[in-house]
Amino acid sequence: AAAAKQIPVSWHTITDGTSGKLTASQVQASIDVLNKDYASTGFSFYLSASETVTNKSWFTGVDQGTTAEAQMKNSLRDGNALTLNVYTVSFGSSGLLGYATFPWSYSGAPKNDGVVIAYQTYPGSSYAPFNQGRTLTHEVGHWLGLYHVFQGGCTGSGDSVSDTPAQSTATSGCPSSQDSCPNVAGVDSIHNFLDYSDDACMYQFTAGQTSRMAQIVSAYRG
Ligand code: ARG
Ligand code: ZN
Ligand code: CA
Numbered sequence: 001a002a003a004a005k006q007i008p009v010s011w012h013t014i015t016d017g018t019s020g021k022l023t024a025s026q027v028q029a030s031i032d033v034l035n036k037d038y039a040s041t042g043f044s045f046y047l048s049a050s051e052t053v054t055n056k057s058w059f060t061g062v063d064q065g066t067t068a069e070a071q072m073k074n075s076l077r078d079g080n081a082l083t084l085n086v087y088t089v090s091f092g093s094s095g096l097l098g099y100a101t102f103p104w105s106y107s108g109a110p111k112n113d114g115v116v117i118a119y120q121t122y123p124g125s126s127y128a129p130f131n132q133g134r135t136l137t138h139e140v141g142h143w144l145g146l147y148h149v150f151q152g153g154c155t156g157s158g159d160s161v162s163d164t165p166a167q168s169t170a171t172s173g174c175p176s177s178q179d180s181c182p183n184v185a186g187v188d189s190i191h192n193f194l195d196y197s198d199d200a201c202m203y204q205f206t207a208g209q210t211s212r213m214a215q216i217v218s219a220y221r222g
Contacts, residue, residue, distance in 0.1 A: 003084035005116035008048035009034075009084045010139045012076045014057040014117070015052060020090055024050070030086075033123050033133030034140060037193065037203070043144070043217075044154045049078065062089050063098045081106045081221040084143060085114035086136065088122075092176050097121060097135045098143035115139040129173075132199035141194050145216030146209055147197075149189040150173065159190060163208035164189050174201035 009031060012038040013022045013048045027050055034045045053076065061068035077085050081103075091097075098117035106113045115136065120126075123133035153168040165186025171178060174197055178188040190197050206212075 004042045004044060005082075005084060005214075007045045007084050009045050009086060010048055010078050011050040012072075012087045013050070013052045014059045014062075014072070014087060014089050015054050016056045016090075016107075017054045018074055020059055020088065021052065022088060022110055022118045022119060022122060026124070029123045030133050030136055032201065034136060037134070038140075038205075041205055045084065045215070048083070053075075053164035058089065060090050062087070062093060063091070063094070063096070067113040069116070070112070077111050077114060080108070080185060081113070082217075084140065087114060087116045088115075088119035089116060090093060091118050098139045098166060100139040101147045102142060103216050107218055109126075117198050124222060127201065134193065134199035134202050137193050140200070141205075141209075141213075144213040145220070146194050146213060149192045149194045150180070150196075154184055159194070161206065161208040161212050163206045164192065164194075167195075170196040172198075175197050196213075 011027050015021050027045065055109050057068050058072040061092050062072055072087065073182060100115045101113050111147065117135050117139055121130050121135035125131040125171045149159055149164045150167040150170050152158040154166045158166055166181040166184040168180040169188045171188060175190060178190055180188050189195055191202055193202050193205055
């Protein structure tokens with residue numbers, strides 16, 4: 001197994017002055033979920049910095065690719081390629097939970113690197129069924145180089161991991177089982193962190209995902 005890698009987390013809580021505030025214990029609880037979910041992978045996380053920033057257009061307007069996103073990250077991102085920058089915002093009525101950048105994009109756009117999540121997704125919030133902190137776990141999976149388990153559908157190289165069966169649809173809720181590629185061996189990875197299931201339903205990384213993360217991170221994040 002790869003040597004354990006400790007990842008500093010720089011946490012940026014964006015508010016509009018009223019909504020979006022997180023307490024120190026809500027931030028720490030989020031880090032605790034990461035450490036629990038990634039315990040089998042050799043990655044651990046610790047809070048290296050935490051700030052609360054009031055900016056109405058960043059709070060409500062940071063969909064991926066927007067000017068607000070670029071301004072926010074250019075102003076706030078800190079650390080190096082191995083620093084996980086987390087931004088909590090509001091995505092309003094779109095229902096978007098979060099988005100992330102991949103490790104291989106860091107060298108071309110270092111300031112853009114990081115994870116943006118809806119502030120309501122912290123563990124213990126009222127945002128059921130997305131209130132156990134798994135949005136952060138999922139987005140950090142992308143940040144460490146993983147694709148969705150349903151990437152690529154029923155044919156081809158899928159998510160570039162050999163032990164996640166081919167899957168063609170994103171799972172919603174928590175079905176008892178699902179097989180979206182009946183002609184390909186294996187059932188859907190509905191309990192995998194890189195599917196779209198409810199927070200309570202997702203609790204697994206595979207061995208293949210674990211080795212992909214180790215490999216990609218040492219190649220791109222040092
Ligand atoms: N839809 C988001 C994405 O594609 C996150 C999904 C998170 N799922 C969850 N159960 N919290 O990155
Ligand atoms: Zn995703
Ligand atoms: Ca199948």
